[in-house]
Amino acid sequence: MEQEQILTAVKQALEKSPQRKFSESIDLAINLKNLDMNQPQNRIDEEIILPNGVGKLIKIAVFAKGETAQRAKGAGADYVFDPEEINVLGEDKARTKTLAEEVNFFIAEAAYMPLIGKTLGQVLGPRGKMPIPLTPDKDIVQIITKSRNSIKVRSKDKMTFHISIGRKEMDAVKIAENIETIVNRIEHRYERGLYNVRSVYVKTTMGPSVRVI
Template sequence: MDKEKLLEALETLKEKSPKRNFTQKVDLILNLRNINIKNPEENVDVFVTLPNQPGKKIKICALVGKELEEQAKIFDKIIRKDEFAKYQDNKKELSKLASEFDYFVAQANLMTDVAKIFGRTLGPKNKMPNPKSGAVVMPTSNLPELKNKLERSVRLKTKNEPILKTYVGNEKMNDEEIIGNIIAVHDSVAKILPQGESNIKDITLKLTMSAPVKVEK
């Protein structure tokens, strides 16, 4: 990607966007082409670890056994294996969990129980512990390292249209950090597309409440 073109688009975005009384996110939109999203092999579902913390507070819930209970205290909430039963068929509590947390980390040897009790609620919201993000862990895993990774991770997934959207930072970050995150997302997506960068039709940036600005090629 041309860093100068990205910088121009970012500067234009900031200049044309009225100031708000809150910190706006910087969103990245990739429009794809020549992709059949009905073909599972061409669908995109990728986690990207950004080089720079994108500025959004991520909340993480850990579903673990006694082996990881002490380490898991670094997360926002712990649900121990012996507490799983109280969530069984408790739609209200399960829905509350799914709304409150961005990521769920689960111990690998508990995944059968996690799927049985939490799967019906977390699955449709794309929040089941996912091996692609590293969120399915062994009892000997390094959880502080995982926490750092998840706090810098974003997920891009095609749904009903050949479009990928994610946030890559906020307006308080410096331009170099935001551009570094944009390039990381672009390169990770291009790497898994059937025809690489040729499948990316165009790239657009926008703030939370701004008009979009297209990145010139």
């Protein structure tokens, strides 16, 4: 789709948004069509790297030890848990739920993924927060950097779903580029492309919706 078309919709959404004393997010409402969402293969559950980030702090937690833990701290991870703390978190469901709501991305050395699945999976799994596995061939610093510009897109079994893709104070062009990246990803997700997209709307938190496509 035309980038100019997206940019026009973004500018209209920003212009129509009332002035507020707090920072508003930029949200997309995506409506699919002609899909059986009871079929898991039709559901979207992807991590998408945005070219301009989301305009806010992304919190990251890492399960690692030794040099990897030190490099994660150096890269700015908000939490670095020693693997011995996994069982402790598993016994403290309230703390784990708080972390799951606060942290955007979890990363874990691959060796600890089975234990995390067993002890924390019930909390992290339904929220789409199971850790990104860190295998020996991957660089923790690169994964943290990548995650800061990523969002989780999950439709579950719904034809309509919502995504926060930026902040109101971001440049309109950068917001439009983020939207284009998401729409292109969804278009290539389905064999029939945009035929399976009924509509896409953009809005600020408190503003009216503007149709993108």
